Amino acid sequence: MAKLKGVGMAAVNYPTGMNLGGDPSQALIHSTTTGNFVISLSSTDLGQGLKTVIAQIGAEVLGVPFDNVLIDTADTDTGPHCMGTFASRATHRVGNAVIQAAEEARKIMLEVAADELEISPDDLETDGQGNIRVKGSPEKSINIVDLALAAHFKYGRTISGRGMYMKPKSDVDPETGKMDPDSTEAHACTVAEVEVDTETGEVTVFSLKSAYEIGRQVNPALVEGQIRGGSVMGMAHVLYETTHPYYPEVDHLPTGFSDYVLPGPWELPEVESVVLEYPSVNGPYGVKGLGEMTANSPIPAIANAITDAIGVRITEIPITPEKILRALEEKENVSN
Amino acid sequence: MSVRIVNFTLNGRNIDVMVKPLTTLQKLLREHLNYTATKTGCKQGSCGSCTVLVNGEPMVSCLLPVEDIVGKNVLTLEGLSDNGDLHPIQESFFELFAVQCGYCTPGMIMVSKALLDHNPDPNRDEILDALTGNYCRCTGYEPIIRAVEESARRLNLAGEGV
Amino acid sequence: MSERTLNVVGKSVPRRDGMGHVTGKTVFVNDIRFPDMLYLKMVRSSVPHAKILNVDFSAAEKVPGYVRALTHEDVPKNIYTILTLIGVGPDEEYVLAEDKVRYIGEPIAAVLAETEEAAMEAAAQVRLELEELPAVFDVEEALKPGAPILKEWGTNYFVYEGHHCRRVRFGDVEQGFNEADFIVEDRYQTSPIEHAPSETTGCIAKPEADGRITIFSNTQALFFTLDNAAIILQVPFQKLHLVGGTVGGGFGGKVDVIVEPISALAAMKTNRPVKYVFSRQEEMQASSSRGAWRMYFKDGVTKDGRIVARKITTYADAGAYNRHTPYAVTKHAANIAGPYRIPNVWIDAHCVYTNKQPGSAMRGFGVTPASFALEMQMDKIAKVVGMDPWEIRFLNAYRDGDMKPHQKVVEDATLIEVMQAAAQLVGHDLPENLMQMKSGNGKEA
Numbered sequence: 002m003a004k005l006k007g008v009g010m011a012a013v014n015y016p017t018g019m020n021l022g023g024d025p026s027q028a029l030i031h032s033t034t035t036g037n038f039v040i041s042l043s044s045t046d047l048g049q050g051l052k053t054v055i056a057q058i059g060a061e062v063l064g065v066p067f068d069n070v071l072i073d074t075a076d077t078d079t080g081p082h083c084m085g086t087f088a089s090r091a092t093h094r095v096g097n098a099v100i101q102a103a104e105e106a107r108k109i110m111l112e113v114a115a116d117e118l119e120i121s122p123d124d125l126e127t128d129g130q131g132n133i134r135v136k137g138s139p140e141k142s143i144n145i146v147d148l149a150l151a152a153h154f155k156y157g158r159t160i161s162g163r164g165m166y167m168k169p170k171s172d173v174d175p176e177t178g179k180m181d182p183d184s185t186e187a188h189a190c191t192v193a194e195v196e197v198d199t200e201t202g203e204v205t206v207f208s209l210k211s212a213y214e215i216g217r218q219v220n221p222a223l224v225e226g227q228i229r230g231g232s233v234m235g236m237a238h239v240l241y242e243t244t245h246p247y248y249p250e251v252d253h254l255p256t257g258f259s260d261y262v263l264p265g266p267w268e269l270p271e272v273e274s275v276v277l278e279y280p281s282v283n284g285p286y287g288v289k290g291l292g293e294m295t296a297n298s299p300i301p302a303i304a305n306a307i308t309d310a311i312g313v314r315i316t317e318i319p320i321t322p323e324k325i326l327r328a329l330e331e332k333e334n335v336s337n
Numbered sequence: 338m339s340v341r342i343v344n345f346t347l348n349g350r351n352i353d354v355m356v357k358p359l360t361t362l363q364k365l366l367r368e369h370l371n372y373t374a375t376k377t378g379c380k381q382g383s384c385g386s387c388t389v390l391v392n393g394e395p396m397v398s399c400l401l402p403v404e405d406i407v408g409k410n411v412l413t414l415e416g417l418s419d420n421g422d423l424h425p426i427q428e429s430f431f432e433l434f435a436v437q438c439g440y441c442t443p444g445m446i447m448v449s450k451a452l453l454d455h456n457p458d459p460n461r462d463e464i465l466d467a468l469t470g471n472y473c474r475c476t477g478y479e480p481i482i483r484a485v486e487e488s489a490r491r492l493n494l495a496g497e498g499v
Numbered sequence: 500m501s502e503r504t505l506n507v508v509g510k511s512v513p514r515r516d517g518m519g520h521v522t523g524k525t526v527f528v529n530d531i532r533f534p535d536m537l538y539l540k541m542v543r544s545s546v547p548h549a550k551i552l553n554v555d556f557s558a559a560e561k562v563p564g565y566v567r568a569l570t571h572e573d574v575p576k577n578i579y580t581i582l583t584l585i586g587v588g589p590d591e592e593y594v595l596a597e598d599k600v601r602y603i604g605e606p607i608a609a610v611l612a613e614t615e616e617a618a619m620e621a622a623a624q625v626r627l628e629l630e631e632l633p634a635v636f637d638v639e640e641a642l643k644p645g646a647p648i649l650k651e652w653g654t655n656y657f658v659y660e661g662h663h664c665r666r667v668r669f670g671d672v673e674q675g676f677n678e679a680d681f682i683v684e685d686r687y688q689t690s691p692i693e694h695a696p697s698e699t700t701g702c703i704a705k706p707e708a709d710g711r712i713t714i715f716s717n718t719q720a721l722f723f724t725l726d727n728a729a730i731i732l733q734v735p736f737q738k739l740h741l742v743g744g745t746v747g748g749g750f751g752g753k754v755d756v757i758v759e760p761i762s763a764l765a766a767m768k769t770n771r772p773v774k775y776v777f778s779r780q781e782e783m784q785a786s787s788s789r790g791a792w793r794m795y796f797k798d799g800v801t802k803d804g805r806i807v808a809r810k811i812t813t814y815a816d817a818g819a820y821n822r823h824t825p826y827a828v829t830k831h832a833a834n835i836a837g838p839y840r841i842p843n844v845w846i847d848a849h850c851v852y853t854n855k856q857p858g859s860a861m862r863g864f865g866v867t868p869a870s871f872a873l874e875m876q877m878d879k880i881a882k883v884v885g886m887d888p889w890e891i892r893f894l895n896a897y898r899d900g901d902m903k904p905h906q907k908v909v910e911d912a913t914l915i916e917v918m919q920a921a922a923q924l925v926g927h928d929l930p931e932n933l934m935q936m937k938s939g940n941g942k943e944a
Contacts, residue, residue, distance in 0.1 A: 011874035012892050012918050014838035015866060020830035023586065043721045043741075047749035048438025048475045052515045057507045067507050072515065075721050075744030085720025086746075087754055087860055129506035170586065173829060175660035178667030178846065179906040182833040188913045190921035212920035214913040222434045222511035229477035230437065234750075234862065239871070243690040244788045244856065249636040249816070251547055251603060251855060256780040258383035258472060261693060266465040266478045275920050281911045286508050289911070293863040300867065301874030305888070308878065316875060317688040373530035374523020376747075378697050379779035386697055414523040427521040431513065439520030440527065440697035440747030474696055474748050 002200040007310025011301035012190040015294035016183030017284070019088045023170025026091075027081035028098040030059065030106045032160035034153045036131070036145035038063055038106065041073045043080030044095050049292055050223040051091050057219050058096045058285055062103035063110070064127025065145055081165075089290035092219060093184060096285030097166035105162030113152045113160065117143050185281035187289040188214045191298035193270075195306040199329055202322025204307060206236055206270040209299050214277040216289030224276060224291065231295025232272045237264050239300040239318050345406050347372075348416025356403050363387045363398035366413060374414035374443045378472065385471030388444035389413050395451040395470075414443040417450065425491040426450055426484075435484035437475035444471050449485045453492055459485070516745070527747050528701045528717045529776050536703070537566055539765055539775035540618035542608040542625045543785060544600035547636075547854035548647065549629035551598055554608055558624040564617030568625070569609040569765060571595040575733035581756055582821055584726055591650060592820035592857075594731055594760055600629065601649055601819035602856055604785035609761050611769065634854035638793055638814035641853050649819060649852040657817070657825045657850035664850070665832045669904040670843030672799070675808025679799030683880050686795050687872035691788040691816065694861055698747020700786055701776030702758045704766035712763050713740045719749045724756045731760040732767070739763065751860035755787055755822055790824055790858020791816040792868035794835070796876045799843075804886045804894050808843040809904075811835050815850050815858070815865075822859035825850045831865030836904045837873040838914045839895040844904035889929060892918060899939030912938040 018024060029041040040059050046052045056070040063070070074080055083095060108122075114133040115122040118141060126136050134142030143151075152158045173180040191211040197204050209232045218224045241262045246253055255261035280287020300318070308314045313328040344353050347370075356365060363380070366372040366389070375398055378386035382400040389398045390412040417424045426449050429435070436442045445468070452459055452467040459467070464485045473481065519525035542554075556568050571577045571593060579592040596607045608625060612618035633647040640646055641655040649655055659665045676682060702716035718724040721741040729736045746753060758775045765773040777786060792815050799808035813835060817824035832848040861867075881891040893915060901909040915938045922929045 009878070010888060010921070011870070011877075012838070012896075012914055012921075013866075013870040013874065014834070014914060015863070016830070016834065019585075020826060020833070020865075043744075045719050045721065045744045045746050045749070046516065047719060047746045047753075048440075050437070050514055052744075053512065056515060057510070057512060061505060061508045064506075067512055075742070077721050077725050077739075077741040080721075082722050083720075085718075085723050085754060086749065087719055087751055088864070173659075173665070175662055176666065176668065177906065178665065178669075178832055178904070180829070180833060181907055182830060182905065185911045186838070186913075188838065188917045190914075190917040192921055192925045192927070210921065210925045212917040212924060214917045214920075216911075217508070219508050220511055221509070223514070226434055226437055226476060226480065229479050230475045231477070231862075233477035234474070238689075238692055238867070242692040242695075244693050244783065245691050245791075248690050248791060249638070249853065249855070251636060254603070254784055256783055257379055257381045258695075258779070259381065261695065261783060263472070263695065265472075266468045266482060269478055272477065272479065273924065275924050277913065277916060277920055279911070279913050279916065286505075293866070297863050297867050297870045298874075300871045301878075304871065304875050305878045308875075314685075314875070314879065316685055316872075317690075318871065319690055367530070368532065371532075373526070376527070376697070377529055377776075378699070381779055384697065384779075418522065423521070430521045431517045434511075434514065434517075436514065436517055436520040438697065438746065438748045439516065439525050442520045443523045446521065472697060474694075474750070 005197050005199060005310040007195050007306040008192065009302050009305025009309050010190065010192045011298050011305060013298045014186045014188050015089065015297060016186055017093050017290045018090045018168055018184040019084060020182045021171055021180060022168035024084040024090060024094065025165060025167035026083040026094040026098045028095065028102045028164040029081055030102040030162045032106065032149050034149055036149035037069050037071055038065060039071045039073050040099060041080050042083055042095065043075045043077050044083040044091060045075050045086045047086055049227060050220060051086065054092055054219040054223065055095055055099055059099050059103050062100050063107050064129055066129065066131050069131065069145065089292045092288050093284050093290050094166045096288055098164035100164065100285050102162035102164030106160050109158060109160045110148065113156055113158055114143050114148055116156065117151055184283055185289050187216065187291055187294050189294050189298040191302040193299060193302035193306040195303060195310055197307060197310045197325060202325035204240055206303060208271040210273045211298060212275045212277060213291060214279055215291040216281040216284050217278050217287040218276055219288060227291055227295050228274050229272050232299050233264060235296040235299030236270065236303060239303045239320060241319050243319055343403050343407055345408060346410045348412060359402045361399055362389065362401040362403055362406060365403050366398065372413055372415050376440055376443055378440065385448065386441050386444040388447045388471065390447055390451055393451060393454055395448045414446055425495065426488040429484040429487040429491060433480055433484045433487055435476065435480040441471060441473040445481055449488060453489055457493060458489060525745060527698055527745060528703060528715055531703055531715055533705055533772040536772040536774055537611045537613065537769060538615040538618040539762060539773050540610050540622040541606045542610060542622050544603060544605040544607060546629055546631050547603050548632040548634035549600050550632060551596060551600060551607065552630055553628035555626035558626060559610060559621040562617055562621040562624055564613040565621045566611040566613065566769065569761065571597045574731065574764060576731050580727050580730050582825065584723065585826060587825050602854055604856060609765060611765055611773065636853050636855060638816045638851040638853060641851050655852045657821065665828050665848040667832050667844060667846035667904050672808045672810045672843045672845040675843035676799040678807050680802040681800045681883050683798045683800055683883050684796060685876060685879055687875060689792045689868040689871060691791045691858060693783055693788055694750040694752030696748025696750060696752060699777040699779060699782040700753055700758055702762050703772055703774045704762040705772040706766050706770050711738050711740055712766055713742060714759050714763055716741060716743045716759055717746045717753055718743055719746060719753045724759050727756040728760040728763055732764055750862045751864060752786060754860050757786065784856060787822055787859030788856050789861035790818055794872040796872065798876065798880060800880050800884055802884065804884045804891050806839060806841050806895050809836050809841050810845045813848045817850050817852050818855040818857035819852060820857040822857045824858050827865035831869050833905050834866045835869040835873060838897050840897045840901045889918065889922060890933065893933045893936055914938065
């Protein structure tokens with residue numbers, strides 16, 4: 002009876018966007034009388050933080066403080082169409098739509114500022130703090146609140162914009178499978194360290210260390226949130242979870258958390274990661290997205306680490322203690 | 338159909354409520370009193386999203402009949418902040434990104450409060466022990482553990498300042 | 500966008516909804532209540548495959564608080580259309596079962612009552628008369644002659660433009676196997692799993708004074724839900740108004756438009772708000788799972804570690820109904836050969852029906868099982884050839900400009916770079932030639 006250690010790695014890609022495209026998202030932006038910008042969407046935040054990153058992207062393009070950007074979602078009466086939040090598409094598609102809308106709004110904002118400051122719009126820049134100022138002469142500036150008031154009540158202009166992003170839908174060749182499924186690919190590589198207890202069959206995951214390449218991090222803390230959450234979900238998938246414990250039979254189906262086995266705080270591995278950014282050709286600020294990929298690379302990395310530890314490949318997940326003990330037993334029978 | 342009147346203290350206020358027998362505290366809070374911070378993840382007592390404190394002890398309100406809290410002190414997330422100021426535990430969860438979808442958050446915060454009230458300087462194992470009854474699918478737990486550590490630090494600092 | 504100093508993008512600004520979450524003020528669907536609201540509970544099949552002979556409501560009707568029940572006869576267009584809206588057919592799932600049930604948990608009738616308890620009690624009192632039919636659970640058994648057939652069109656598989664599976668044909672695998680020094684084969688199997696979000700699926704459908712219906716939902720896709728619900732209800736699209744955007748965990752489990760149509764129908768029939776929220780048991784067993792996948796690999800590898808041929812046969816266990824699985828099988832086929840440069844690839848990816856809980860979208864849909872299988876396979880290849888697992892991947896990694904098996908040119912490749920970074924992170928020394936590799940020319944971080 003022993004505790005055997007093992008190390009395993011896995012390297013994966015993950016495609017961005019609904020497969021084959023045809024999944025548009027739209028955004029509308031308008032400024033209030035006092036320089037707050039409302040981004041209207043019908044997109045959903047599942048907890049990953051879409052409302053936050055979209056406000057960041059909008060604020061960046063407009064050149065206004067983050068706090069000046071309000072996100073209004075989701076309501077099908079007021080928000081333009083969004084295909085939905087899935088397939089790691091949201092930041093990519095909605096982000097691109099917001100950039101387009103924000104660029105239109107920004108252009109009008111600068112035109113109004115140009116009229117107020119009596120200068121060409123090309124000579125203006127935003128300072129990100131709420132001011133539009135003349136390049137090279139920052140003392141000549143106008144505050145966004147004054148600008149918005151002027152636009153509304155002096156010039157009769159609407160500082161607003163419309164945006165849309167869609168990868169056109171394409172078909173699959175039924176004979177060869179030729180297709181254009183995705184907008185870009187993110188990549189990940191995970192190294193897992195495990196220990197297998199040969200007496201109980203239990204696997205302890207000591208660490209999951211990964212590199213993620215995701216194009217661009219809009220919000221590093223939220224990226225880390227996906228990495229940590231995905232790591233645990235991946236570990237759960239490969240070691241614990243099943244809705245059909247006697248798959249493919251339908252006996253003893255779990256009904257809740259007492260019989261659907263999931264890891265908790267005591268089972269956490271050390272999770273360490275580095276994030277690389279190689280901007281994609283078509284993502285907003287080069288964003289690729291990562292919401293799904295983070296659960297994928299830990300799974301084979303852990304399975305490969307178990308193989309390394311016990312010298313037997315178990316190719317059916319979840320790799321439960323029972324499967325490990327049976328595999329060890331079989332290995333011993335074979336060698337006898 | 339009989340009803341009874343139950344008297345207890347909720348978030349510092351003494352109240353009387355009229356309930357049918359075996360109404361759960363979860364249902365009373367959410368549907369009778371509109372205190373919806375306490376969540377309904379499973380109604381099986383296994384996810385912890387309905388955690389409230391009863392006389393300082395964390396309990397799953399989905400399995401707790403209101404009859405069992407007669408005369409007791411109940412604290413929900415709504416009662417945690419004082420005059421609208423965030424409790425240090427709430428601050429820590431917010432600043433350390435220990436929330437994603439937010440559904441497990443009320444339960445996590447309440448169970449953390451119970452821990453820190455009993456044990457102001459818990460080590461990591463004690464924090465893990467306190468959190469094991471609360472399920473989270475989004476965060477991978479580590480940010481929550483760190484938020485509890487930070488909460489302890491802030492509470493101790495605040496205590497020293499007195 | 501030109502590269503200049505960014506003010507906001509790239510910063511860890513606090514979450515917009517963080518304050519709501521830590522104070523409990525964020526509103527989730529089940530936190531909402533309206534006066535005169537009814538509760539909907541579903542009567543479901545307890546067996547995997549059966550003919551429905553009779554549904555008897557007489558005992559249910561006597562439960563105090565019972566209002567009414569809905570069966571398939573009440574549903575204007577009793578067919579889920581979720582695939583049609585993304586251009587994939589045919590539609591074959593019912594909102595409420597008509598003459599058959601095909602999985603444990605399939606919805607048969609919706610019961611409406613004044614309280615949640617009354618609805619649960621009434622649903623439990625509905626008497627089902629079911630004649631069990633032979634069931635099939637295994638994907639390969641389901642494809643054998645003589646297997647019980649689930650679909651009206653007579654097969655247990657989804658038809659891809661005349662084919663029994665999604666095909667990828669690239670180069671000539673048999674030729675590749677002839678050139679190979681080693682043949683490496685194996686079988687991989689994943690299990691169905693549950694999204695298990697903290698918040699269960701649910702919605703409230705509320706009739707408005709102007710005749711419209713507002714549906715408060717935790718769906719991940721509002722317009723998708725609106726369009727599908729309107730088609731099922733056979734009402735003008737502008738009659739429905741979806742409100743949501745705050746989801747207590749999705750992971751793909753809230754894109755199936757499962758609760759909204761029947762709730763809206765109930766609201767229309769009763770002119771009262773109707774709440775339908777899954778219990779944890781329903782979320783576990785009746786909502787979609789991530790379907791299981793079975794994958795067979797046969798690789799031809801040269802003695803210097805190059806994969807020259809890859810032949811893959813896979814079976815997606817869709818469960819009893821399509822949901823989004825046929826779409827996922829196509830996505831799976833585009834990724835199962837992996838981020839590697841392989842000159843000859845042959846893939847047959849099947850979408851198979853069995854008498855189980857339907858699978859649908861879940862984080863990584865179609866790619867998660869693919870990555871699991873192919874990365875275990877890469878390690879096996881390394882072992883057979885006698886190479887280090889890192890090296891075998893570097894050698895075969897795709898680069899910009901390579902051709903993928905589905906005939907798309909590789910762009911934005913960074914597999915080599917993530918492996919280099921991961922190796923550095925864990926202190927694994929890679930040979931210099933591997934550390935010098937690049938995915939493309941002029942690649943800048």
